[in-house]
Amino acid sequence: MTAFSLNPEQTAWCAELRTLADERLRPLAEKGEPGRVNRPLVEALGELGLLDRLFAGEGEGRGEGGGGASTPSASRAPRATSGALGLCLLRESLAYACTEAETALALQGLGAHPVAAYGSARQREQWLAPARAGHAVAAFALSEPGAGSDAAALALRAAPDGPSSWRLTGEKCWISNAPEADFYTVFARTTPGAGARGVTAFLVPADRAGLTGTPLDMLSPHPIGALAFDGVTVTGDDVLGEPDRGFRVAMTTLNRFRPSVGAFAVGMAAAALDATLAHTAQREAFGGKLKDLQAVAHQVAEMATRTEAARLMVHAAAAAYDRDEPDIARRAAMAKLMATETAQYVVDAAVQLHGACALQRGHLLEHLYREVRAPRIYEGASEVQRTIIAKELYSGNKD
Template sequence: MADKSYLGWPFFEERHRALAAELEIWAKKYASHHDESEDVDAVCRGFVARLGAAGFLGLTVPKDGGGKYDRLDVRSLALAREILAYHHGLADFSFVMQGLGSGPISLFGTPEQKKRWLPGVAEGTRIAALAMSEPDAGSDVGAVSTVAVPDGQGYRLNGVKTWISNGGIADQYTVVARLGDAPGAKGLAIFVVEAGTPGFRVAERIDVIAPHPLGKLEFRDCLIPAGNLIGQPGEGFKIAMSNLDVFRSTVGAAALGFARRALDEALKRVHERKVFDQKLADYQLTQAKIADMATEIDASALLIYRAAWTKDQGAARVTREASMAKMYATEAAQRVIDAAVQLWGGLGVTRGVMVESLYREVRALRIYEGTTEVNKLVIAGQTYAAYAAEQKGQV
C-alpha cells in the first residue's frame, strides 16, 4: 500500500510515472520472494538477466551504449531503486550495480569503449562492478595505492581492492588505480579489467549481515591493454566523483524504498495486534511513531528527488544536493526501520520477518558511497564555499 502520491510532484514527468507503474508490476511478479538460504550469486545473476530482458537496465547506460536515454536520467534511476528496494534488496542491488559499475564508461568512455562494454550491461548479459575501495582507502579515494605502470602496449596493474560489490560474479570491473607520480587524488586513473585477465583474481568472498556478492580482488602484474584506460591519466578522481554525483542520491532512494516497506509493515502490524484489549494502533505513543516515520519518509523523498531533478536539468555537479539526500535518507531509513521493529515486538527480531531483514539491509547504506560523517563534511564544505564566494561578491 506504499504511498504513490509523490509521483504527482513536479519533479516527475509522465514517463517517470509510467516507469513506476511498469516496474511495480514487474517487481510484484519477480521480486516478491525472499529466501536467504538461496545462492546469493544465482539470485543476483537471475535479477540482472530478468531486468535486462525487461528493458529496465537500459536506464543504467546512455543511448550510445545501448541504453534508453541520451544521458543517464537520475530520476529514473532513483525511482527504479526505490521500487525495487521496497520489494527485494538484491533486486535493487543487481539493478544499480549495472549502472554504478559501468558509470565511468557511460560518462567518460570513447564511442568505441561504450560500444564494447555497455550493450551487454543494458541487455543483462554482462555484469558490471566498480573497484575503488582498498583496505586503507575507503572514503578517502585519494589514498588509493593500487598502481598502474605503463608497459609497452598497455599498463601493468598491482594492488588489492576490497568490499567490491559483484566481486566474483562480474564480467568487467572499472578499477581506480594510481598512475604516475602525482600525489593524492591528482595521480589517479580508471581502467576496465575484464574477468579472466591473467594476473587478476578474486582472492576471497566477504560475508556480511545482509547477504550480497562482495569480494576482495588482487592484481599481480595484471597486464591491461592501453585501450582500457577510461578518460585521461590523472582524471581518475574527477571521473569517480562524477560517477558518485549521479548515483549517490540513488542510495538515498534505495533507503527510501526500505523505509516505505517498513512503514507499511508497521501499519499492518499495529492494526492487527492487540495489547491490553485494544489495537496497538489506538495508542497515542504508536501514533506518534507512525507520524515520525511518515514525515521522515516524505522529507527523504523531497531531498532525493530534488537532487535527481537538479542533475537532470543539466547541473554540472550536484555534490551538495546528492550528499544531503544520501545522508538524510539513509539515516532516516535506519530510524524508520528501527521503529518498525519496535512496533513488531519480539517478532521484529525473528529471522525471516520482513522488518528484521530490512534492519540488516539498511545498515550498509549509511557507509558506502560516502559515510554519513564524510557527507556531512562535504555538505559543510560546500556551504562554507558558497558563503565565502558571497562575501567576495561572486554570488
C-alpha cells in the same frame, strides 16, 4: 530547494514497477544464493528493459546498442522518468518490493556507468551492450584496505610498462559483485604523490592474467569481495576517459548514483512504514489496537514525516542533477545523508513496534534491518557526506 511532486504518469509508473518487482523479480531473488551473483535476476532486469534505463541519454547513438527488450514497464514509461530522477524512481520502486532486484540493478549501473560515460566505441560495444542486456556483470572497484572514505588515498599502483601500458599491483577491498563480476572499473594510481590528480580509471576484464579475487563473508545478500592485482597488464585501450583524470570518472559516477542510494533507502523506509501501519492497525494490545495508543500513533507519524522529507530531498537532488545545476555535489550529499539516516531510523522503529516477530528469519523487517545498515557507509559514509556539505557551504560563502 525546489518543491517537488510526481505527476500521475510517474506515480502510475512507480506502481507498475512495484508490481513487476513483486511478481517477476522477487521469485528469482528468492531462488538466489546469498553472497553469490544472481545471474538469472540480472538477466531478467535486462530482459525487462530496466537496465537500459540506467543509461538513458548516455552513449545513445554511439553504436553500442541497447540490450533490453521492449516491455510495458520500459516502453510506456513517461519521458519524465529518464535521467537521475528516473533512476531514483526506479530504485525506490524496486527497493519497496524486492531489495535484491534493486541492488542487482544498482551495481550494474555503478560498474558500467563509467563505460557509458567515458568509454571508447570499442569498450561500449564489447562491454556496455552485454551489461545492459544483463549478460555481463559489472563492478565498481574503487575502495581499498586503506582507502575507503578517503578515495584520493588510493594505493593500487599502475607502473608504466612501455609507451602506453601499465602493470597494476595492489589490492581492492569491499567490492560489490567481486569476485564474480565479468569486468571491473578499476581506479589505480598512475602518478605517485599527485593525490586525486594522479588516478586513472581502467576497464579490466575479470579474466585478465594476474587478477584474482576472494569473497568476503559480509552482512549482505549480494557478493562483496577483495581483488588482488599481481602485475595485471592494462593498455591505453583499457583507459576510461584520460590518464590521470580517473578521479573525475569516479566522482561523476558517485554524484550520479548518490541521490539514488537515497532512493533505495526511501524504498526500504516506505516498505517498513507500510508494514507498521498494517501491523499496528490489526494488533490487539492493552484492550485495543496498537494504533490507538498515542505513543504508537506519534511514532508512526514521525516515521511517515521523516520518510516523506527524505523522499523530497532525493527527488530535488535528482532534478538538480538533471538540470546540471552548480550545487549538485551538496544536494547529492544531503539527499544520501538524509535518506540513509532516515531509513535506519524508520526500519529500527518498525522493528520495535512489531516486537519479537520482526526478528524472525524471513520476516520482511528482519530482512530490511540487515539491508538498511550498509547504505550509511558505502558510496561515502554519512560522515563524509557531512564533510562534503560543509565544504560546499563554506566554498560558497567567501566572506
